[in-house]
Structure formats: C-alpha cells, structure tokens
Amino acid sequence: MRVVVVDDHAMFRRGVSAELGSTGAGRVEVVAEAADVDEAVAAVTAHRPDVVLLDVHLPGGGGVEVIRRVNDSEVRFLALSVSDAAEDVIGTIRGGARGYVTKTITGPELVDAIARVSDGDAVFSPRLAGFVLDAFAGAGLSADLASVDEDLDRLTEREREVMRLIARGYSYKEVAKELFISIKTVETHMSSVLRKLQLSSRHELTRWASDRRLL
CATH class of the missing domain: 3.40.50.2300 (Response regulator)
Incomplete structure (x- = not known):
C-alpha cells in the first residue's frame, strides 16, 4: 500500500x-x-x-x-x-x-x-x-456543533489545539511537547485564547470547553 x-x-x-x-x-x-x-x-x-x-x-x-x-x-x-x-x-x-x-x-x-x-x-x-x-444518524449533534462554530471561529487552528489540551489539564510544558512548539509559544497562544473567548482562567476554559463538548 x-x-x-x-x-x-x-x-x-x-x-x-x-x-x-x-x-x-x-x-x-x-x-x-x-x-x-x-x-x-x-x-x-x-x-x-x-x-x-x-x-x-x-x-x-x-x-x-x-x-x-x-x-x-x-x-x-x-x-x-x-x-x-x-x-x-x-x-x-x-x-x-x-x-x-x-x-x-x-x-x-x-x-x-x-x-x-x-x-x-x-x-x-x-x-x-x-x-x-x-x-x-441525525441525533442532533450537528446542531450542537453549529452553535459553537461562532466561538471557535475566533480562534486560529493552533489556538484551538492549545485550548483543547490546556482544557484537558495538560501543563504548558506537556502542551509544548505534544505540539512541538516552545513553552513561550504555548503561553502566547493561551493568552490569546482567553482574551478572544473573554475568559479569565484555565478553570473557566475547562468549563467552557466541557459545556461545548470539545473535550
């Protein structure tokens, strides 16, 4: 193959x-x-x-x-x-x-x-x-996804990746290793994510992502 x-x-x-x-x-x-x-x-x-x-x-x-x-x-x-x-x-x-x-x-x-x-x-x-x-199967998940598109559209693709890993409890160091980027870059993306989503902490981000079935 x-x-x-x-x-x-x-x-x-x-x-x-x-x-x-x-x-x-x-x-x-x-x-x-x-x-x-x-x-x-x-x-x-x-x-x-x-x-x-x-x-x-x-x-x-x-x-x-x-x-x-x-x-x-x-x-x-x-x-x-x-x-x-x-x-x-x-x-x-x-x-x-x-x-x-x-x-x-x-x-x-x-x-x-x-x-x-x-x-x-x-x-x-x-x-x-x-x-x-x-x-x-038309179970309604697609409708749920449509409702979070507007929020996600504010984020770049890399910010989405960082957001999901941080929301799952990864440390900045673990995120950096997973995505092959520097810890400073993770910090920069995280700051941008919180600003764009109007959140103030990792705890709020985790709750935000969980509510939207992104974890």
Whole structure:
C-alpha cells in the first residue's frame, strides 16, 4: 500500500514514516511526505497513493481543503490528528475522509487502519465512532456543533489545539511537547485564547470547553 504522510511537524512525519517502514515492512511504502496543503496536493497528484495519512489542521486551509482539491475517488484519506474534538471528526468525515484516528494509535494499529481504509472500510478510534454515528444518524449533534462554530471561529487552528489540551489539564510544558512548539509559544497562544473567548482562567476554559463538548 502506497502512502503519503501529511503533517506540518517534520519530526512527527519522520516518526510516522519510520514506524510504517518498520512495522509495516512489506505492506506499506511511504512514497512522499508533505507539510501543508499545497505540498500535500502536489504529492498526492504526483504519486497517486492508495491512502493519504492526513493531519486535520494544516497551513493553507486544513485537511479538508486537501481532500477537496485532490478530488480523486481512487485516493482514500485517513485523518491522523492530535484532536479528538467532535467538530473536527465530523467535519473531516463530511469533507470526504474514510476514517479518523488519533495520534495515540500504535504502529500496528495504524498499519491495520491503513489497510482497512485502502480496502474501502471506514475506520475510527473507538471513542470517536460515537460522534460519527450520532451525527450521521441525525441525533442532533450537528446542531450542537453549529452553535459553537461562532466561538471557535475566533480562534486560529493552533489556538484551538492549545485550548483543547490546556482544557484537558495538560501543563504548558506537556502542551509544548505534544505540539512541538516552545513553552513561550504555548503561553502566547493561551493568552490569546482567553482574551478572544473573554475568559479569565484555565478553570473557566475547562468549563467552557466541557459545556461545548470539545473535550
């Protein structure tokens, strides 16, 4: 199975490629990597892989923009993201991805997920499947998501990532390590998040995110 790995963190891309080369030896070949939307579209167009491992939040428009611009029914997309927020999962699936797994997945599990998506199956991390079932069964989750779009639109993609991790109780140091950014950058994003959402503390942010089903 020929795979393109798309993520804006070079260290993470290299790690995934190395893991697939080791765990998926003989089953998976990483034919290209890309760091943003334009690079991803160019790589997929040039290599026409079986599966694209796609981060949700990318410079240039995000993972859904890659799917839209490629517009090739023969290429299947599997989202691989740090985010397990409902609006990211549902938005990406509605955008055309065949599956969505989080970056806590193990190497063997990822190889299996790639194989299943390549075969045409839909694959989700266990906790995420409920979001998708609810949304596409018309259980009202999509309406709930619409009500928080206005708040989330105030935040950049990176601020959303920082916001979710901080709201889950991560320390600034842990967030920096998770997102491959400096602690000072985390602090800057956090200040911006609190200002834009008109909140005054981590406690208020956690409550805000919990009320909106973003944790």
